[in-house]
Amino acid sequence: MILTGLAVIASCCNTKPEPFSVIPLPNEVSIGEGAFCIKGTKIQLDEALDDASAKAIGRFVRALETATGRKTRVGDGGIEFRLNPDLGSEQYYIKVETGGAEVEAADANGFIYACETLKQMLPAAIYGDRKVKAAWVLPCCEITDQPRFGYRGMHLDCSRHFWSVEETKRYIDVMTAYKLNRLHWHLTDDQGWRIEIKAYPRLTEISAWRDGTVVRKEWDNNDGIRYGGFYTQEELREVVDYAAERGITVIPEIDLPGHMVAALAAYPELGCTGGPYKVWERWGVAKDILCAGNEDVFTFLENVLSEVMDIFPSEYIHIGGDECFGGDAEPERPDPWDVCPKCAARMRELGIRKGPEAKHYLQNYVTARIQEFVNSKGRRIIGWDEILQGALAEGATVMSWRGVQGGIEASRKGFDAIMTPYTYLYLDYYQSKETDKEPFAIGGYLPLEKVYSYEPFDGITPGAESHILGVQANLWTEYITTPEHLEYMLLPRMCALSEVQWCDASRKDFARFDTSLDHTFAILDAMGVNYSLDCRGLIGLDRQETSNENQPD
Numbered sequence: 001m002i003l004t005g006l007a008v009i010a011s012c013c014n015t016k017p018e019p020f021s022v023i024p025l026p027n028e029v030s031i032g033e034g035a036f037c038i039k040g041t042k043i044q045l046d047e048a049l050d051d052a053s054a055k056a057i058g059r060f061v062r063a064l065e066t067a068t069g070r071k072t073r074v075g076d077g078g079i080e081f082r083l084n085p086d087l088g089s090e091q092y093y094i095k096v097e098t099g100g101a102e103v104e105a106a107d108a109n110g111f112i113y114a115c116e117t118l119k120q121m122l123p124a125a126i127y128g129d130r131k132v133k134a135a136w137v138l139p140c141c142e143i144t145d146q147p148r149f150g151y152r153g154m155h156l157d158c159s160r161h162f163w164s165v166e167e168t169k170r171y172i173d174v175m176t177a178y179k180l181n182r183l184h185w186h187l188t189d190d191q192g193w194r195i196e197i198k199a200y201p202r203l204t205e206i207s208a209w210r211d212g213t214v215v216r217k218e219w220d221n222n223d224g225i226r227y228g229g230f231y232t233q234e235e236l237r238e239v240v241d242y243a244a245e246r247g248i249t250v251i252p253e254i255d256l257p258g259h260m261v262a263a264l265a266a267y268p269e270l271g272c273t274g275g276p277y278k279v280w281e282r283w284g285v286a287k288d289i290l291c292a293g294n295e296d297v298f299t300f301l302e303n304v305l306s307e308v309m310d311i312f313p314s315e316y317i318h319i320g321g322d323e324c325f326g327g328d329a330e331p332e333r334p335d336p337w338d339v340c341p342k343c344a345a346r347m348r349e350l351g352i353r354k355g356p357e358a359k360h361y362l363q364n365y366v367t368a369r370i371q372e373f374v375n376s377k378g379r380r381i382i383g384w385d386e387i388l389q390g391a392l393a394e395g396a397t398v399m400s401w402r403g404v405q406g407g408i409e410a411s412r413k414g415f416d417a418i419m420t421p422y423t424y425l426y427l428d429y430y431q432s433k434e435t436d437k438e439p440f441a442i443g444g445y446l447p448l449e450k451v452y453s454y455e456p457f458d459g460i461t462p463g464a465e466s467h468i469l470g471v472q473a474n475l476w477t478e479y480i481t482t483p484e485h486l487e488y489m490l491l492p493r494m495c496a497l498s499e500v501q502w503c504d505a506s507r508k509d510f511a512r513f514d515t516s517l518d519h520t521f522a523i524l525d526a527m528g529v530n531y532s533l534d535c536r537g538l539i540g541l542d543r544q545e546t547s548n549e550n551q552p553d
């Protein structure tokens with residue numbers, strides 16, 4: 001046995017480790033001389049570790065065994081995982097010496113992130129599914145690491161285009177590798193309702209399907225192809241559990257009272273006009289929304305949200321609230337809330353004075369009623385920053401998307417906020433100026449460096465920073481139809497986001513990040529996940545070479 005161990009050490013320990021290129025960069029790292037060979041290493045687990053931590057370490061060990069082709073053994077003298085209650089939430093400590101490694105954390109997320117850091121210090125093949133001959137050594141180092149923000153989100157729109165459970169799990173896998181911890185799942189919108197609600201079967205029979213989709217932005221051109229899909233409650237729970245095992249909370253969004261045309265197609269009595277409505281086949285902002293004067297709407301929403309909260313254990317439930325007014329498809333038509341007798345009666349009952357602001361106060365009423373219901377179940381609401389217009393009830397969290405102003409205003413007024421400004425964090429925007437080489441996108445221009453440059457405290461009133469819970473990027477999928485394209489838009493921009501979310505501002509350095517990306521590209525190759533190489537001058541899904549003169553400035 002001893003001889004075998006020595007032979008292993010002799011076979012790989014004089015091999016140099018990978019250059020240190022962990023993303024997001026840990027907050028305290030010192031790299032020493034030498035390395036520790038982990039091929040066939042021993043693994044020691046503290047008996048006090050909870051199931052979630054042990055499972056995370058188990059996944060790491062299986063990845064190690066697959067990639068090295070060598071079984072690990074239980075025992076001292078290899079990698080020791082120890083519970084350290086003195087560390088903070090999500091914090092971890094790693095010490096690697098030539099004779100072994102110690103890993104400490106206080107909770108499952110700490111161990112999950114320690115394992116991800118260990119994986120990123122190893123050859124990229126650790127992310128693959130086959131044995132690879134490589135330098136299976138960890139550099140001698142000491143790392144103490146914890147995130148800057150507690151909320152590190154990524155959003156996914158499965159309404160405009162639908163992503164299978166397997167595709168969604170891959171999305172979660174890349175989020176895990178870069179230490180994100182919230183998946184904001186946009187489950188409902190005008191173009192498709194994706195969540196099974198047992199009390200309302202027509203939401204999946206009718207609302208989950210559209211009869212066609214507009215071609216690009218040619219508003220009069222429809223492909224006529226029936227499109228849709230939904231997740232059963234069992235599938236939703238499977239995704240929730242899969243994410244939870246990786247330290248990710250799934251936050252469901254039921255967008256209300258706007259972005260509800262798909263639901264109205266099935267239950268037209270919930271709209272101001274009574275319909276008929278069709279699941280929307282074009283993009284943009286629809287005029288028709290839920291009627292705020294109809295009590296049945298509140299019964300519907302409470303029943304839907306009850307099932308949602310049963311499936312999703314998340315503290316936060318996202319209730320949307322964006323773009324309720326001024327629908328762009330029918331510019332001449334008034335907003336339904338401005339002309340609906342039931343909405344007018346509700347405004348009178350509430351003492352809301354007539355005028356351009358009236359509908360914002362009526363939206364406040366809807367938000368407050370839903371907030372009260374969600375709170376009564378021990379949960380909290382998040383809404384897009386439109387919920388701030390008028391008078392928002394205490395305790396709501398605001399997601400700032402129309403730039404940073406919503407987050408600045410919310411935090412100044414004492415509301416918690418999550419920063420997701422379109423100006424830095426809308427990953428549906430083009431990432432190169434050579435749009436003719438890019439897959440068709442909604443517009444905009446958001447290169448990698450711009451995402452990386454975002455500083456969430458910029459403009460925040462001094463003293464209000466503690467209200468900024470974190471940062472999230474959004475990926476709307478109107479023009480994204482395949483997982484290859486989805487991943488192309490996501491990566492590597494999500495990796496830049498991860499440093500905004502994780503690293504202290506003083507640790508950020510685009511040149512170092514950009515160099516580290518080469519290892520990330522190898523990791524993504526090993527995972528079989530697509531990504532953009534626009535930042536390397538290879539533009540488009542099929543990675544066309546670009547001339548220097550044409551490179552974005």
Ligand code: ACM
Nearest residue numbers: 322323384401474
């Ligand atoms: C949004 O982009 N409508 C939140």
Ligand code: ZN
Nearest residue numbers: 272291340343
């Ligand atoms: Zn109405």
